[in-house]
Amino acid sequence: MGNAVDVIVAGTGPGGGTLAYALRGSGARVLMLERGDFVPQEPQNWDRTAVLVRHRYKDLGKNWINAGGQALMSMAFHAVGGQSKFYGGALLRMRKGDFEGREQEDEPVSAWPISYQDLEPYYAQAERIYWVHGAAGEDPTEPWRSGSFPFPPIPHEAETEQLMGAFRHHGWTPFHLPIGIDRRPGGRCIVCPTCDGFPCQIHAKADTEVCCVRPALEDPNIELLTGAQAHRLRTDAGGRRVVAIEVVRNGQSFEHEADVFVIACGVYESPALLMRSANDRHPGGIGNGSDTVGRNLMFKQMTMLTAIHSEVPHTGTFHKTWGVHDFYAPRGSSKAYGVVQSSGKLFPARSPNEPPDAATQAAFAARGMNLLLMTPSRAERENRIRIAPDGRIQVMFGPEQRGTAHAELVDAVKQTLVKVGYGEVFGVTRPYDNKVRWLWPGTHVAGSLRMGSNPADSVVDAACRVHGLDNLYVVDASVFPSQPAVNPALTIAANALRVADGIMGRHPPARP
Numbered sequence: 001m002g003n004a005v006d007v008i009v010a011g012t013g014p015g016g017g018t019l020a021y022a023l024r025g026s027g028a029r030v031l032m033l034e035r036g037d038f039v040p041q042e043p044q045n046w047d048r049t050a051v052l053v054r055h056r057y058k059d060l061g062k063n064w065i066n067a068g069g070q071a072l073m074s075m076a077f078h079a080v081g082g083q084s085k086f087y088g089g090a091l092l093r094m095r096k097g098d099f100e101g102r103e104q105e106d107e108p109v110s111a112w113p114i115s116y117q118d119l120e121p122y123y124a125q126a127e128r129i130y131w132v133h134g135a136a137g138e139d140p141t142e143p144w145r146s147g148s149f150p151f152p153p154i155p156h157e158a159e160t161e162q163l164m165g166a167f168r169h170h171g172w173t174p175f176h177l178p179i180g181i182d183r184r185p186g187g188r189c190i191v192c193p194t195c196d197g198f199p200c201q202i203h204a205k206a207d208t209e210v211c212c213v214r215p216a217l218e219d220p221n222i223e224l225l226t227g228a229q230a231h232r233l234r235t236d237a238g239g240r241r242v243v244a245i246e247v248v249r250n251g252q253s254f255e256h257e258a259d260v261f262v263i264a265c266g267v268y269e270s271p272a273l274l275m276r277s278a279n280d281r282h283p284g285g286i287g288n289g290s291d292t293v294g295r296n297l298m299f300k301q302m303t304m305l306t307a308i309h310s311e312v313p314h315t316g317t318f319h320k321t322w323g324v325h326d327f328y329a330p331r332g333s334s335k336a337y338g339v340v341q342s343s344g345k346l347f348p349a350r351s352p353n354e355p356p357d358a359a360t361q362a363a364f365a366a367r368g369m370n371l372l373l374m375t376p377s378r379a380e381r382e383n384r385i386r387i388a389p390d391g392r393i394q395v396m397f398g399p400e401q402r403g404t405a406h407a408e409l410v411d412a413v414k415q416t417l418v419k420v421g422y423g424e425v426f427g428v429t430r431p432y433d434n435k436v437r438w439l440w441p442g443t444h445v446a447g448s449l450r451m452g453s454n455p456a457d458s459v460v461d462a463a464c465r466v467h468g469l470d471n472l473y474v475v476d477a478s479v480f481p482s483q484p485a486v487n488p489a490l491t492i493a494a495n496a497l498r499v500a501d502g503i504m505g506r507h508p509p510a511r512p
């Protein structure tokens with residue numbers, strides 16, 4: 001161990017930031033590289049127009065292209081903490097069956113090379129780190145847990161409690177959604193309406209900057225370079241070890257050396273980094289011997305419903321307090337599959353759910369709510385990222401493979417909403433295909449560097465180490481071999497804690 005640092009971590013989202021947190025106090029000298037900067041704490045954090053309409057914090061650079069070569073807006077958030085600075089903090093464990101492989105619409109969905117059992121202790125740790133508030137035993141699909149949630153659930157607003165009764169009457173099993181906010185004793189959270197989609201001005205949302213990166217930086221062995229874009233990896237002559245990472249900062253290139261390299265730049269940028277690092281030993285890019293880097297990209301099918309009750313007031317505003325998992329398994333002949341989550345009153349400031357006129361807007365304010373419906377997609381090799389000849393990231397979709405699971409879920413939910421008294425329900429399902437002109441990361445996108453035991457169809461092994469490389473790891477959402485219906489961030493964080501343990505076991509730092 002002759003390098004200035006032991007471990008370099010590129011990317012500070014739930015993957016990279018949580019891994020760096022796990023290394024604090026270990027004696028390892030760690031350098032974190034983050035392309036973005038800290039999101040400033042400022043009044044605009046909670047300004048709907050600034051955030052949702054003017055996209056104050058998004059990188060709108062038309063730096064990507066679609067399959068046809070047309071400009072594609074990435075709409076990414078490049079910030080310390082990654083997308084979690086803007087997420088809703090719904091922090092759920094994957095269900096046991098999600099690891100085991102299942103069928104979705106008569107097609108097999110890949111199993112993970114690790115089991116729920118393997119990840120359970122790390123889920124428990126991640127829930128403590130990310131202040132998860134929840135109630136065990138309410139959701140019939142919940143996997144076993146070694147202990148209760150670290151914090152009690154966020155109570156429903158009175159109107160929501162009433163609503164829960166109506167949903168139960170119509171056969172649903174609503175539960176308190178596990179959520180990461182600072183409602184610990186004496187905590188800072190004021191349960192305001194600007195949470196999902198917004199950065200928290202008072203740092204009361206359990207994002208990766210607040211819960212992991214800042215605490216990690218209290219260790220004098222851990223350092224962070226912001227505005228530092230990981231551009232390329234350099235290997236030794238044999239191609240088995242990464243020896244340096246080239247970083248572009250303020251228009252200049254630098255090389256940083258380390259013993260271990262961890263890539264966590266997100267599902268688009270991590271494969272791009274491996275592909276840009278092609279050399280004689282790795283002509284198609286590092287880890288790309290089987291032409292799997294960048295492939296198997298999975299977008300969730302998402303529909304945001306706006307529902308307006310005919311008479312019952314619904315003025316409560318806090319977003320993600322309840323969920324429904326009754327569609328996590330097939331019900332009779334229905335193919336409806338996915339999850340339903342409350343989303344407060346995210347709209348009207350954001351199309352395409354914007355109520356069409358002033359009267360509908362007023363009705364929404366008085367008696368409306370938003371619901372997010374999500375169905376996972378299967379991994380398809382033709383859904384992919386590659387580097388175009390001009391160096392730009394190209395996102396390509398194969399033939400449409402989607403069946404009716406999401407559409408049937410939307411129909412089933414709408415039917416129940418009507419029975420409960422929601423006279424007006426509208427919403428739009430976002431398509432993902434080669435005609436799309438912008439992509440945003442809130443779709444829980446996953447895949448692109450899938451984990452698996454067979455190097456012929458995966459990029460990293462069960463330890464998240466790139467096949468054929470001794471010291472290169474990946475810990476972001478790109479390693480997901482299949483996509484769960486539940487939100488991904490807690491799994492990304494728990495997996496990063498697991499990988500950190502493996503790294504410390506395999507590459508112990510030389511202590512003074």
Ligand SMILES: Cc1cc2nc3c(=O)[nH]c(=O)nc-3n(C[C@H](O)[C@H](O)[C@H](O)COP(=O)(O)OP(=O)(O)OC[C@H]3O[C@@H](n4cnc5c(N)ncnc54)[C@H](O)[C@@H]3O)c2cc1C
Pocket residue numbers: 010011012013014015016033034035036077078079080081082083084086087088089090091092196197198228229230231264265266267269270273441442443444445475476477478487488489490492
């Ligand atoms: C509005 C919104 C709401 C969401 N709500 C939820 C929710 O409620 N629950 C949930 O579980 N998930 C939610 N998500 C999804 C969740 O935030 C992501 O799945 C998660 O952040 C992905 O983590 P990651 O570490 O894989 O990547 P990211 O969070 O994308 O982090 C990657 C990091 O790498 C940096 N980076 C990129 N390229 C480079 C480079 N070349 N060099 C250096 N750094 C680089 C990026 O700037 C970024 O900081 C939401 C997302 C959004 C946008």
